[in-house]
Amino acid sequence: MRPVRTAARAMLGSIFVLDGVRTLAQPEKRAEAARPLADRARPFLERADPRLPTDPVTLVRVKAVADVLAGLALATGRFTRPAAAVLATGLVAHTLSDRDNRDQVLRDLGLLGGLLLAAADTEGRPGLRYRTSHAVQRSRRTARRALRTAKREARIATLSAATARKLPG
Template sequence: MLASIFVFDGIRALARPEERAEAVRPFTDRVTPLLERTDPRLPTDPVTLVRAKAAADVLAGLALATGRFTRLSAAVLAVGLIPHTATDKGDRDHLLRNLGLLGGLLLAAADTEGRPSLRYRTTHAVDRSQRSVRRAVRTAKREARIAATAAATARRLPG
């Protein structure tokens, strides 16, 4: 449900990017020098930028809605919502709606769906392997002591 607004808004922007391009022109005028310094091949015209963001919204929204790459898609949508909120000349209701969406996306981006996070899994895998190594060292030392005792006993036996 959270993704639906991004999918429909993205489809609307893809169908008529010129309407949204005029609204974001002040923002793109400020961002254009940064884009040109970063990489001169990046598009800087507002219509292309609106289309790119709309395509990202549709793809990430569909991924979020279908449960594919949920954390990544929620993060992409959250990052894209920030300039959208900055360029939205709407009233307080639009701002509050966008903040509510941003909060939901941040929760979705942080949610591990009941599975441990990558950091948790990595830390515990390292801990388990360290315990296994310590156990193997203790076993090797014990086996070496037993072998040394057996060898010493064997030397004392006649024959």
């Protein structure tokens, strides 16, 4: 299954890398489509931090850089789950700004499905919740075992001391 995961992630990540590079080369085209969404987000950005950029061209460039970096991470198999989550978040914003084109929205929904699968994929290894709960159970078993051993050793020591007192000499 590993070669399939590797190939799928490389194909999925390459879409975002190429799209991000194209956007960085010509951000104005995407900025016009993103303007309504950027205008709605402006008050939230200004409230969060007045130093954050609010113009659509800069926001589109920031998203493009995030797409390139996260796409490369996904394609190379590094930080795949966080990279897929970043790409999915950016894809939702992209879909909202491009909702008039039905074919593009359907393409984006398909990509979003693939990103959600990549974000949830643990590569056959147990997830964090499973590992945490089992680590707690192992710790409890180890503590109980150590307590039983300590009680047994204490009984043996008590019996040894009692026996030693009975010995002559």
